[in-house]
Amino acid sequence: MKTIGKWIKWLWAGKKKYVVVAAVVVGVMVAAMGMKGSGLELQGTVVDTGVVQSYVEEVGDFEAKQAITLNGRVSGVVETIHHVEGDTVKAGDVLIELDKGDQLLLIQSTEAEIDAIYAELAEAGRADSNRIAQIKSKIAVAQNASIESKEVYDDNGLLYESGAISKVDLDNSKRDYEDSLQSLRIAQNDLTLLTKGVSESVQKQYESRIQALNAQLELEKRQLNQMSIQAPMDGVVTDKFVEIGDAVSFGTPIVEVSNPSAFQVVSDLLVSDAAGVKVGYKVIITDPESDEEWLGKIAKIYPKAFTKVSDLGIEQKRIKVEIEPEAMAFEKYGYEFDLKIIFEEKEAVLRCKDSALFKIDGQDYVFKVVGGKATLAPVTIGLEGEEYVEIFEGLSEGDMLVQSPGNELAEGMKVKIK
Secondary structure (H helix, E strand, O other): OOOHHHHHHHHHHOOOHHHHHHHHHHHHHHHHHHHHOOOOOHHHHHHEEEEEEEEEEEEEEEEEEOOEEEOOOOOEEEEEOOOOOOOOOOOEEEEEEEEOOOHHHHHHHHHHHHHHHHHHHHHHHHHOHHHHHHHHHHHHHHHHHHHHHHHHHHHHHHHHHHHOHHHHHHHHHHHHHHHHHHHHHHHHHHHHOOOOOOOHHHHHHHHHHHHHHHHHHHHHHHHOOHHHHHHHEEEEEEEEOOOOEEEOOOOEEEEEOOOOOOEEEEEEEEEHHHOOOOOOOOEEOOOOOOOOOEEEEEEEOOOOOOEOOOOOOOEEEEEEEEEEEOOOOEEEEEEEEEEEEEEEEEEEEEEEEEOEEEOOOHHHHHHHHEEOOEEEOOEEEEEEOOOOOEEEEEOOHHHEEEEOOOOOOOOEEEEOOO
């Protein structure tokens, strides 16, 4: 310190133009003396026993396994909304209704035309008007039954595709629809026999007109039923795409119903990451807001890659995977989770931080702190994880290592661990 004191006294004696240079020199000298006394101050890490994991991190979305989006089957204007997002519904509940006024007028007009033709046919064949009225009533009942059974068959088709019902249930509804059509044909044949007295050519004219109008009436009634959007299954309304007054047409998404008892997390992995993933791999699912964690496993890996543009505008090839959570209580569909997909994992093994390792001529080394000095130690490693590395040979539990050693550190230098 005497030398430093003379430097300072000389500078303040008038040679201030050397102040800056001297300050640097003094700093270096002080640092050197400090290093000589206490050693280079570095961050340390302790060798311990624990888990080593090789994994990839990604994000995924929470969604229902079984979700059905109901689209418009007819054109119309939304008149009433009975259920909104979050509502629990039963199969058959009316969710949304379109304005039916114009459709009811169409049905009334077609029914009036059919009545007029029946009256003409009765007059032409002098048929029993009371009997004709009975058969007309029977035809109307059979017609409505065929429309309703067709609706059930169509809805069951959607449920079967989504896995909600069995093939047996679908076949039963198909059989009911076919039986209703047969009943309708029988009733129509009864009417034909009743009017048999009419000449063949005249009768065919009446039958053709009635057949065309009956087909039109069936279509109009089916469209009327389709103006009431019903829940296809028990579940929760998870999305609503329309508001009162909105015009919808065929194919317009209207409402989504999901099964809350079956859900999953879906993620799009980079192709390079997905190459090492297999069905059954363990996944740690973390809610980024609460830090709550759940375990899951890879349930499905899609076979086809697709292109996705990243947040930075870079096109990437990705693969979709489905993850099945274990004992996960969560109902916020569409939420994003942090995922850690575990490729390989070892528990209760000797390990050190990967940041303590470095290579010299292909050999792995660490700087072990022994007696306050850095000692170069070769090591044999096993599983290389994302944060820790498994140690086979060269270290013992409790050894203190230098973390992230720099080029300034050399064998035998004094070190001070923070």
